[in-house]
Amino acid sequence: DDEKDGGEAESDNVLFGFKTCSVLSDSSREKNIFIHGKLADQDAVVIMEKTPIREDVLAEIFSDSSLKLEMRNDIYSTYRLQAPSHLNEIKTTVVCPATEKHVKKYQRQESFLVEETGKDYQSITLPYIQEQCFSVQWVYNILEKKAEAERIIYEDQDPKVGFVLLPDFKWDQKQIDDLYLIAIVHQRDIRSVRDLTSEHIALLQNIFQKGKDAILQRYNLPASQLRVYLHYQPSYYHLHVHFTKLSYQAPGCGVERAHLLADVIQNLQSDSDYYKNRTLYFPLRKDDGLLSKFKEAGRL
Amino acid sequence: DDEKDGGEAESDNVLFGFKTCSVLSDSSREKNIFIHGKLADQDAVVIMEKTPIREDVLAEIFSDSSLKLEMRNDIYSTYRLQAPSHLNEIKTTVVCPATEKHVKKYQRQESFLVEETGKDYQSITLPYIQEQCFSVQWVYNILEKKAEAERIIYEDQDPKVGFVLLPDFKWDQKQIDDLYLIAIVHQRDIRSVRDLTSEHIALLQNIFQKGKDAILQRYNLPASQLRVYLHYQPSYYHLHVHFTKLSYQAPGCGVERAHLLADVIQNLQSDSDYYKNRTLYFPLRKDDGLLSKFKEAGRL
Numbered sequence: 327d328d329e330k331d332g333g334e335a336e337s338d339n340v341l342f343g344f345k346t347c348s349v350l351s352d353s354s355r356e357k358n359i360f361i362h363g364k365l366a367d368q369d370a371v372v373i374m375e376k377t378p379i380r381e382d383v384l385a386e387i388f389s390d391s392s393l394k395l396e397m398r399n400d401i402y403s404t405y406r407l408q409a410p411s412h413l414n415e416i417k418t419t420v421v422c423p424a425t426e427k428h429v430k431k432y433q434r435q436e437s438f439l440v441e442e443t444g445k446d447y448q449s450i451t452l453p454y455i456q457e458q459c460f461s462v463q464w465v466y467n468i469l470e471k472k473a474e475a476e477r478i479i480y481e482d483q484d485p486k487v488g489f490v491l492l493p494d495f496k497w498d499q500k501q502i503d504d505l506y507l508i509a510i511v512h513q514r515d516i517r518s519v520r521d522l523t524s525e526h527i528a529l530l531q532n533i534f535q536k537g538k539d540a541i542l543q544r545y546n547l548p549a550s551q552l553r554v555y556l557h558y559q560p561s562y563y564h565l566h567v568h569f570t571k572l573s574y575q576a577p578g579c580g581v582e583r584a585h586l587l588a589d590v591i592q593n594l595q596s597d598s599d600y601y602k603n604r605t606l607y608f609p610l611r612k613d614d615g616l617l618s619k620f621k622e623a624g625r626l
Numbered sequence: 627d628d629e630k631d632g633g634e635a636e637s638d639n640v641l642f643g644f645k646t647c648s649v650l651s652d653s654s655r656e657k658n659i660f661i662h663g664k665l666a667d668q669d670a671v672v673i674m675e676k677t678p679i680r681e682d683v684l685a686e687i688f689s690d691s692s693l694k695l696e697m698r699n700d701i702y703s704t705y706r707l708q709a710p711s712h713l714n715e716i717k718t719t720v721v722c723p724a725t726e727k728h729v730k731k732y733q734r735q736e737s738f739l740v741e742e743t744g745k746d747y748q749s750i751t752l753p754y755i756q757e758q759c760f761s762v763q764w765v766y767n768i769l770e771k772k773a774e775a776e777r778i779i780y781e782d783q784d785p786k787v788g789f790v791l792l793p794d795f796k797w798d799q800k801q802i803d804d805l806y807l808i809a810i811v812h813q814r815d816i817r818s819v820r821d822l823t824s825e826h827i828a829l830l831q832n833i834f835q836k837g838k839d840a841i842l843q844r845y846n847l848p849a850s851q852l853r854v855y856l857h858y859q860p861s862y863y864h865l866h867v868h869f870t871k872l873s874y875q876a877p878g879c880g881v882e883r884a885h886l887l888a889d890v891i892q893n894l895q896s897d898s899d900y901y902k903n904r905t906l907y908f909p910l911r912k913d914d915g916l917l918s919k920f921k922e923a924g925r926l
Contacts, residue, residue: 354678378654411708584881
């Protein structure tokens with residue numbers, strides 16, 4: 327009977343009976359919240375995020391809202407603005423039934439800053455990477471054009487200094503504001519910055535120069551608008567370089583995890599063993615297996 | 627006549643006659659917008675930002691909102707949720723009359739990554755800093771307890787390795803989530819990392835250790851939850867160190883501007899002149915006077 331009221335599938339309010347168990351995480355900066363709860367006895371995760379303020383509805387908001395004065399001081403005044411609800415929606419995602427894995431995924435995790443000496447790398451981190459045998463088959467698929475071939479922006483096929491440049495999954499390529507590309511090297515034996523020595527300088531310089539050139543050609547974005555860096559720890563142990571737009575505060579571009587490619591090159595030029603011997607700092611999430619290894623070794 | 631309707635100063639809708647000239651900037655991530663326009667022939671800037679989603683009104687939102695189904699796929703479904711407007715307010719600030727300076731302040735500015743060799747510092751940056759005579763009187767007021775004395779969290783009074791630790795202006799101290807403190811050194815002749823040599827290692831180690839201890843004592847936050855770093859370029863040329871919560875993506879913590887204090891110490895230990903000779907990279911806004919100097923010198 328309800329169906330005749332709306333042409334499209336207007337839903338009943340499925341959240342009417344939702345019972346909150348706990349807030350998994352939230353961000354007052356991004357105006358979102360992740361909630362674990364129950365929908366009719368089933369576990370559910372509800373994700374809410376306020377929508378961006380759109381220029382095309384500003385005039386309507388100004389004319390149709392009510393304003394509550396909060397504070398006035400000289401030329402400054404602040405208000406609580408109450409807009410018509412159809413001009414101020416909240417994007418809502420419901421996962422139901424949700425598994426324990428879903429709940430865990432959205433749970434806020436504390437991170438801990440780990441101090442890894444060159445010796446710690448040899449005795450803790452390297453054995454951990456080796457025993458985990460993290461698969462990088464998906465990387466090989468890209469390098470061999472067995473997957474994502476149509477996404478490749480640029481390639482240098484040289485086996486020694488060559489690489490493939492393609493958009494990161496996080497970038498939808500719809501606007502240049504949040505440009506995010508990854509350069510994946512053809513060499514298969516470089517796990518991370520820890521493996522780099524002066525013999526890799528030519529490879530790194532090649533990626534730096536040709537990556538910047540390709541981005542200028544394709545997106546008309548000059549090098550001075552780019553942040554080019556590596557992660558340590560990386561999320562997979564096959565050397566890759568991140569290219570993001572400088573004005574975009576990309577996830578993972580913080581000083582605690584990112585290393586500017588230009589700095590890496592300089593450091594290797596002045597000391598071939600810089601990344602073998604240097605103490606490196608990086609954050610690890612509470613549930614990261616590597617963190618447990620550092621704890622077991624009494625290094626945290 | 628309107629006044630009798632509400633006990634407090636409920637305002638008329640001052641934005642009813644607002645005419646938008648241009649959007650100065652906006653952030654779809656932070657759900658805010660900065661607008662330049664006219665209010666009854668006067669220049670005005672209007673700043674709107676959606677409010678965080680609060681846990682204490684979730685139950686009301688779930689029961690009193692309407693939901694429009696957007697997509698359903700397996701266990702996932704997405705909706706546009708329209709909440710009662712008093713549960714979904716927009717924080718609005720009006721600056722009126724606004725000067726050209728206000729308009730410029732909120733205008734989005736492109737940044738450019740500058741490459742500064744040790745020589746560039748001597749020939750471009752240092753003369754610029756000197757001729758500008760940026761006042762740091764407000765810093766001296768803090769060090770001399772002429773201002774903000776009650777805000778000081780910790781002090782080491784030693785003239786050589788001492789410092790004052792206090793909350794950054796950006797932190798309202800209401801929650802520890804976005805903890806942000808600044809350590810300001812008592813020595814007055816260190817402008818930035820460029821002035822640091824191995825003779826400053828004791829000072830830096832003292833700030834690192836005692837700063838971490840003070841934050842543990844006062845906020846019960848261990849060092850593994852902290853990001854401790856310097857800026858280059860700094861916003862004022864009197865040496866200071868930033869302490870922010872690791873899980874808080876603080877403005878200015880990106881790899882293009884921040885330098886981990888632990889790395890700075892290591893670098894000085896291996897080479898006293900590291901920061902004298904090293905090429906450093908940093909972003910400058912389009913309207914920054916220093917950027918013009920780099921352009922004039924043909925370095926951009």
